[in-house]
Amino acid sequence: MKPKLNSHIKILLVDDLPENLFALELILSNKNYLCVKANSGNEALKILLHEQDFAIILMDVQMPEMDGFETVELIREIEILKHVPIIFLTASMDNSVHIFKGYQAGAVDYMIKPLNPELLKAKVGFFVELHLKTLELLVQNGEKEKRAEELTIAITELKYAQDDIRKLNDELEQKVAERTAQLEYVNKELGSFSYSVSHDLRAPIRAINGYTSILMEDYAEKFDSDGTKVLNSIIHNSKKMGLLIDDLLAFSKLGRKQVTVSEINMTAQVNLIREELLFDEGENIPEFNVNALPRAKGDPSLIKQVWINLISNAIKYSKYKPKTTIEIGAYEKDNLVVYYVKDEGAGFDMQYYDKLFGVFQRLHSQEEFEGTGIGLAIVEKIVNRHSGSVWAESKLNEGSCFYFSLPNFNL
């Protein structure tokens, strides 16, 4: 049953005497009321089987066959009518058994005949009011139910969305797993490729170098000075080719090497490298000025390689300066520690800066400064693998400063 507002208020009148029904209808004549009449308990039940939307039932107690109490007892068995207000109308006032019986049957009120029309009107009016309020509540409840329904739908949709997301995540994970497998495969391939490069490329160079050496050693008298020079060049170049292959391999190995992080005492590391430095006879030995270096977190062997490459670069490019200083230091910036190696050497032209960290890129000739052009590429790769960055500042003929940053260990 859908509660309807603004329609007629239905009142069920039950009495075995038509004149009583007529009188009740008369008393309750109101443009808003719709009186439905039943002249027995049976008829009342029949009506109630089809229509349950009564605001109130007025029930005569004394009726033949089935009296008012019996009728009400049966009415109360219909679930939807359990709470319909019922006013019993009785002629005898003296009977407390009646009252008891009436209340037990679920009646709400009692009126003694002859009825006081005003009182009846007031009582009915009160119950109608109650009925209207109930209806209104029902409508509100209906709306709430509708809201709840909408909410349920929304929740269901949300659940579907969540399911979709979960499905997408699963697919994504699947894809990531596939990609990882692919990458691992490529990595493995690269590993064996590097190995065969080193093996197969070095073999012919080894032969060139070896046979040339034989010529130099065993057939020296058959070459004039030009020929000896050529042989020397062949040997020199084959050695360099070997170095290039080794460097390239070392560089490609970096990308695959597992970074094992631990605490690094940078001061100790730099001092150790300085102790291990080997200078050729007659080489200019620069003065070192090492400032305080905060501890770092990283792979000690890799970070050591960074220091070695930067320090040996500084030494290499300072070799034409008779008296020169190499400064090593660090400073904290934001949540990073920036380490630097500063020299007063040859420097480079900043317009070629973008080539500085490239593999096999060189900014100086072999005659001036020897090298394979892999050192800074290795530095950059190592530092990047530590979530840091590398950069440099330089002025031609005045010197360079190379910086690398690492996450601040002390934060």
Added chain:
Amino acid sequence: MNHDDVEILFAEDSMDDAALAIRALTKSGFTNKIHHVKDGVEALDFIYCTGAYVARNGLQYPKLILLDLKMPKVTGMEVLEKIKSDPKLKSIPVVILTSSKEDPDIKKCYALGANSYIVKPVDSDKFFLAIKEIGMYWLILSE
């Protein structure tokens, strides 16, 4: 051909590497005592007196075995494994030759009982020195 007085068995598939190594060894005074085989099969034939080496005296073992790792048919590592798992042979020092120190097999060779390894450098002088030193060391040690 008499194979009974061979002191150094040298297995190497690259003729160039072999020629250079043999030169280094002979120049160091190992004349006539080196025998070169071209792969692992030949190396095993030599050691076990089979195939072309049926006539060899099986009681005479080389004093030093130089094994290139990457050889066709039977690799140096397989030869090494055979030698080191044979009670009669395992005391013979075996030196592994490899093209690269990146070779992942170097570790496995040590696990199998290799006595040392030489990375064949591009620089022939270095190779000469390495092979001379290692050859001398193990030959003197096994005497």
